Amino acid sequence: MVELLAPAGDLxxxxxxxxxxxxxxxxxxxxxxLRANALNFTLEEIKEATEFAHNLKKKVYxxxxxxxxxxDLIGLKEYLKHLDEIGIDAIILSDMVVLELVKELGCKFxxxxxxxxxxxxxxxxxxYKSLGATRIVLAREAHRKDIKxxxxxxxMELECFIHGAMCTSFSxxxxxxxxxxxxxxxxxxxxxxxxxxxxFNDDNEVFSMTPKDLNMISYIKEMINLGVNxxxxxxxxxxxxxxxxxxxxxxxxxxxxxxxxxxDAYTRYYLDxxxxxxxxxxxxxxxxxxxxxxEQYFLGRDEVSNQDFLGIVLKKEKNxxxxxxxxxxxxxxxxxxxxxxxxxxxxxIGEMYDENNELIExxxxxxxxVKLRCDLDLPEYSMMRIKVFDIEEYL
Amino acid sequence: MxxxxxxxxxxxxxxxxxxxxxxxxxxxxxxxxxxxxxxxFDVETINQYPNSYVLINRILDCESIDxxxxxxxxxQVKGIVYEDVGVFNIVKNAGYNFxxxxxxxxxxxxKKSINFWLKQGVESVFxxxxxxxxxxxxxTKEASKPVVVQVLGYNQVMYSRRSLxxxxxxxxxxxxxxxxxxxxxxxxxxxRVLENAYGTVVFSEKVxxxxxxxxxxxxxxxxxNTNFLTVDEVLGYLEGSNTxxxxxxxxxxxxxxxxxxxx
Numbered sequence: 001m002v003e004l005l006a007p008a009g010d011l012x013x014x015x016x017x018x019x020x021x022x023x024x025x026x027x028x029x030x031x032x033x034l035r036a037n038a039l040n041f042t043l044e045e046i047k048e049a050t051e052f053a054h055n056l057k058k059k060v061y062x063x064x065x066x067x068x069x070x071x072d073l074i075g076l077k078e079y080l081k082h083l084d085e086i087g088i089d090a091i092i093l094s095d096m097v098v099l100e101l102v103k104e105l106g107c108k109f110x111x112x113x114x115x116x117x118x119x120x121x122x123x124x125x126x127x128y129k130s131l132g133a134t135r136i137v138l139a140r141e142a143h144r145k146d147i148k149x150x151x152x153x154x155x156m157e158l159e160c161f162i163h164g165a166m167c168t169s170f171s172x173x174x175x176x177x178x179x180x181x182x183x184x185x186x187x188x189x190x191x192x193x194x195x196x197x198x199x200f201n202d203d204n205e206v207f208s209m210t211p212k213d214l215n216m217i218s219y220i221k222e223m224i225n226l227g228v229n230x231x232x233x234x235x236x237x238x239x240x241x242x243x244x245x246x247x248x249x250x251x252x253x254x255x256x257x258x259x260x261x262x263x264d265a266y267t268r269y270y271l272d273x274x275x276x277x278x279x280x281x282x283x284x285x286x287x288x289x290x291x292x293x294x295e296q297y298f299l300g301r302d303e304v305s306n307q308d309f310l311g312i313v314l315k316k317e318k319n320x321x322x323x324x325x326x327x328x329x330x331x332x333x334x335x336x337x338x339x340x341x342x343x344x345x346x347x348x349i350g351e352m353y354d355e356n357n358e359l360i361e362x363x364x365x366x367x368x369x370v371k372l373r374c375d376l377d378l379p380e381y382s383m384m385r386i387k388v389f390d391i392e393e394y395l
Numbered sequence: 396m397x398x399x400x401x402x403x404x405x406x407x408x409x410x411x412x413x414x415x416x417x418x419x420x421x422x423x424x425x426x427x428x429x430x431x432x433x434x435x436f437d438v439e440t441i442n443q444y445p446n447s448y449v450l451i452n453r454i455l456d457c458e459s460i461d462x463x464x465x466x467x468x469x470x471q472v473k474g475i476v477y478e479d480v481g482v483f484n485i486v487k488n489a490g491y492n493f494x495x496x497x498x499x500x501x502x503x504x505x506k507k508s509i510n511f512w513l514k515q516g517v518e519s520v521f522x523x524x525x526x527x528x529x530x531x532x533x534x535t536k537e538a539s540k541p542v543v544v545q546v547l548g549y550n551q552v553m554y555s556r557r558s559l560x561x562x563x564x565x566x567x568x569x570x571x572x573x574x575x576x577x578x579x580x581x582x583x584x585x586x587r588v589l590e591n592a593y594g595t596v597v598f599s600e601k602v603x604x605x606x607x608x609x610x611x612x613x614x615x616x617x618x619x620n621t622n623f624l625t626v627d628e629v630l631g632y633l634e635g636s637n638t639x640x641x642x643x644x645x646x647x648x649x650x651x652x653x654x655x656x657x658x
Binding site: 172 | 454456457458459460479480481482483484485500501502504505506507508511525530533534553554555557558559562563565566567569572575576577578579580581582584588647649650
């Protein structure tokens with residue numbers, strides 16, 4: 001089983017992730033999730049999300065991954081019962097109180113052990129297997145040798161992060177946020193203090209612990225061969241454009257590998273696409289070596305964003321598409337659409353109209369509705385971006 | 396009162412000084428298996444103190460787990476204080492007689508989880524020190540076996556696999572230092588940092604003084620982490636003459652949700 005697992009910060013992101021090729025999504029409820037300040041899902045929304053995913057024959061995993069204080073245990077039992085009634089596929093947990101309750105209640109969903117448990121060896125994995133966990137999410141510090149050995153020794157389902165932000169610390173082994181902001185990092189309040197700037201002793205330089213992001217696109221084939229089952233993308237608070245781009249890229253690479261049509265050219269192309277979409281540099285981090293100087297930033301936050309995302313297709317009307325603008329574009333621009341089906345189509349902006357059906361030359365207002373003359377058959381949620389890379393130049 | 400203090404050892408010569416004031420249970424960080432401790436000790440040295448505990452606090456990769464399996468039969472101590480669950484699995488399945496004390500920093504935060512581990516056969520569990528006095532008291536009252544409560548020392552704040560100090564010094568081509576103070580530029584909250592071959596550990600800048608927790612019952616050990624402290628400084632805190640310290644979160648409750656009312 002090879003699964004592409006996407007983050008979903010809300011229902012719209014969930015739909016985008018699934019439509020763009022994720023096999024499963026993970027998200028948090030209103031409580032008990034490590035992104036306490038994301039929108040997160042109400043029970044009603046979890047039900048809707050589950051139905052949406054199951055209709056597509058895909059899965060939903062709910063994060064119940066905070067480290068509980070006694071006061072947080074109130075209501076947990078009822079919450080787990082609700083999740084079971086809704087029919088979610090699994091929960092992701094790190095605190096053993098949750099696993100024990102799931103067993104006591106006889107819940108039907110599976111239990112996946114969160115990366116918060118920092119599993120890097122087969123003995124730890126065997127212990128969680130003995131408790132009934134069906135899957136472990138390995139620590140982001142796992143080297144290829146650890147993944148191989150854990151698979152060989154346990155034959156458990158292995159989930160590995162392949163893309164997105166990294167913690168400076170082992171996940172869960174950090175309460176910097178508690179000390180600097182009084183926000184409890186292990187109960188979802190992490191303020192990302194490790195990305196703040198420090199001074200070391202009396203040095204003049206800025207001391208930074210900020211890690212670059214993770215990007216494993218070059219190693220997917222090797223990871224499949226090592227026995228990794230679930231390829232997890234980080235980023236429950238990322239934009240729909242980011243989700244669509246990242247999930248769409250990995251979907252394409254995984255399918256090419258599984259269909260024996262893989263060529264390194266695709267990796268080079270999608271690496272450029274992913275790097276352009278991200279706001280930080282990325283590396284494979286610990287998979288191929290001990291992460292060192294090149295896997296960090298040293299000048300505090302070093303994040304850049306671009307205006308590549310131009311709009312999202314709302315619907316098709318005869319020879320026009322109705323688009324919601326996200327960044328400036330104008331008549332004559334060469335752009336490209338990428339679709340949930342994995343198609344990428346080059347397009348030149350021609351005749352276009354605003355909400356009042358007035359002919360316009362420029363779409364300059366954020367989220368304005370634009371009617372664009374276009375004969376392409378573009379499904380809802382297709383996205384328009386600046387054209388920078390062309391796959392033909394890579395093949 | 397001092398009979399159930401567990402104290403980490405920085406130097407072998409410190410042992411006699413602690414013994415003189417009635418502290419007789421020692422914790423030795425094991426060579427090759429610890430991060431965040433200034434000094435570690437080999438098996439031969441540790442075995443000279445059979446009533447002591449060995450600390451294994453690294454998150455262990457597969458190679459290290461294999462190495463540990465070779466070392467465990469050589470250990471002649473009372474017990475093991477460990478962070479990685481794999482250690483428990485090895486000891487349990489191999490039938491060793493070590494007392495196991497689970498010290499998973501930041502995770503011993505509720506009574507049910509602590510009781511879960513005790514039920515698995517662990518002798519005791521460390522209660523985390525990001526809790527309030529009331530939370531710690533409640534846990535000690537309801538734990539099914541006596542727990543370990545941290546009462547003195549620099550609190551562990553973060554553990555990274557990365558060589559954060561070496562990376563910084565290498566990047567700016569500065570001479571490497573493996574210990575120091577970092578100062579967050581906006582808030583000026585400071586932390587102590589210590590790096591060794593197995594990672595970097597960040598500690599609170601101030602000594603945590605929770606000695607008043609010694610009033611609690613159902614406690615197997617009150618733990619003193621002597622990292623960065625001399626014997627005289629430790630004894631000064633115990634006698635009440637050293638007051639350069641704070642009480643961590645004992646009287647401060649953290650929050651985690653900025654909206655939605657749950658504080």
